[in-house]
Amino acid sequence: MGGSPEIMIRQLGSIATVAWNASSFASQWSVADPFNSLFLQTLRETTQYDIVEIASNDVHILDGAGHPLFQASTGIRGWTGSQVQAFIVEFTGVAVPQLMLIDGNTLRLVKYSGRTFTQAWSLSNYTYVADVGNTDADPEDEILCIDESDNGWSLVDSQTGAVQQHWPQFAGGNAFLAGFGDYWHDGGNEVVMGTVDGSLFGNSSTSITTGFH
Numbered sequence: 001m002g003g004s005p006e007i008m009i010r011q012l013g014s015i016a017t018v019a020w021n022a023s024s025f026a027s028q029w030s031v032a033d034p035f036n037s038l039f040l041q042t043l044r045e046t047t048q049y050d051i052v053e054i055a056s057n058d059v060h061i062l063d064g065a066g067h068p069l070f071q072a073s074t075g076i077r078g079w080t081g082s083q084v085q086a087f088i089v090e091f092t093g094v095a096v097p098q099l100m101l102i103d104g105n106t107l108r109l110v111k112y113s114g115r116t117f118t119q120a121w122s123l124s125n126y127t128y129v130a131d132v133g134n135t136d137a138d139p140e141d142e143i144l145c146i147d148e149s150d151n152g153w154s155l156v157d158s159q160t161g162a163v164q165q166h167w168p169q170f171a172g173g174n175a176f177l178a179g180f181g182d183y184w185h186d187g188g189n190e191v192v193m194g195t196v197d198g199s200l201f202g203n204s205s206t207s208i209t210t211g212f213h
Contacts, residue, residue, distance in 0.1 A: 029066040041088050044112045057081030070117035080104045091141040091158045121161025132180040133189040
């Protein structure tokens with residue numbers, strides 16, 4: 001994809017592009033793939049778009065010419081193909097967006113490294129909540145997740161998958177993310193969380209909000 005815009009045509013089980021060739025629109029390429037949805041994103045460099053296809057049990061990445069670059073079921077060890085989801089994450093200090101995959105109860109970060117797409121890390125029994133920016137001394141963002149073992153919230157390093165903090169007192173539907181940002185103007189984000197029923201104080205009628213740095 002480059003120069004004049006192309007038109008992408010999607011139908012059930014296949015995808016094709018057509019482009020103007022100085023006298024008419026002509027087909028550039030087509031691929032037959034069983035997928036449910038797709039989106040375009042600059043995953044390798046800022047000027048070239050790749051195509052992410054999401055099937056019921058797999059995720060494929062194609063380049064702008066339809067060539068396969070990555071397939072989750074063959075490129076990720078332990079891939080189950082259960083309840084597959086895929087979405088883009090854009091972290092501070094990372095040149096291009098990255099791909100977050102949900103495979104059953106496992107959260108996986110896929111990124112382009114040199115010449116291939118690889119899984120950077122995985123966490124079993126974790127659910128993604130939000131990117132809360134950079135909250136500590138390293139240059140990477142952190143993400144807020146729910147640890148399904150106790151439904152408590154955890155702060156996870158976005159580039160390594162290391163769990164940096166866990167708050168079991170903020171759990172399940174009783175907890176909410178009130179906000180995040182550099183509220184203290186010290187160069188790092190604070191994370192503000194609360195409980196709906198005030199259970200941290202043993203008071204079921206008063207909600208509370210707590211900030212962490």
